[in-house]
Amino acid sequence: MSTHAFEAKAALRDMIKGLPALSGYQVTWGFPARNPERRWVFVGEVMWPDSQWVTNRSREEVFEISVIVNCQLSGATSEEVEGELQRMAAGIEDGMKAAPNLGIQSVVTSDFVPKKLSSFPSDQVYEGQFEAVVRVKARL
Template sequence: MATNAFAVKTALRDMAKSLPELSGYQVTYGFPVRSPQKRWVFIGEVVWEDSQWATNRSREEVFSVAAVINCQISGATSEDVERELQRMAEGIENGLKANPSLGIDTVATTDFVPKKLVSFPSDQTYEGQLECLLRVKARL
């Protein structure tokens, strides 16, 4: 199967690992281990939205890669956690703005799309999760 999705997932994970905004966070390709650190990001699900012939020798594909950002902060509030999630997401978004192709020649465009935010109390901490999509258009 010809696709850019696997290379994009790897490049997105590597970019996220290098961001100062995610320093100290566990960043993984796929779900983290059963007991993830309290602050983690995983680059996960891929959904192909479209694939069409662009010329008689190349196809154009459109797909999304899910990114989930999670954090727990002791003694915090919902607002504190959500601000931290926003700071982390801005780091990823700015990383994509600086390098929209993620260093992959066949990637034409990328778009960062926040999808769902939730925060909740957990023992003496507050925990939050932000689900995002990286929408990609690429040539094969």
């Protein structure tokens, strides 16, 4: 199967690892190991909602890479946890603005698409999750 999805997923993970906004967060390809620290970023599932021939010799693919950010703060409120998640999501979005092709020549465009934000109490702390997809269009 020809795709740039795996190359883009690795580039996205590496870009997120280098962001100052996510310093101290564990960034992984797929789910972190069991009992992860409660500050992690998961670069995971890949979906291909579209692929089409542009010419008789080249194809354009669209794929989405899921990104989930998890945060746990002691003595915090739901609002504070959601503020931290928003700060981290903004850091990822800013990183993508700086390199919209994720450093891959065949990537035409990429976009950070927020999907879901939730927070909940958990053993004397507040925990939250932010879910998004990075939608990529690339030429093969």
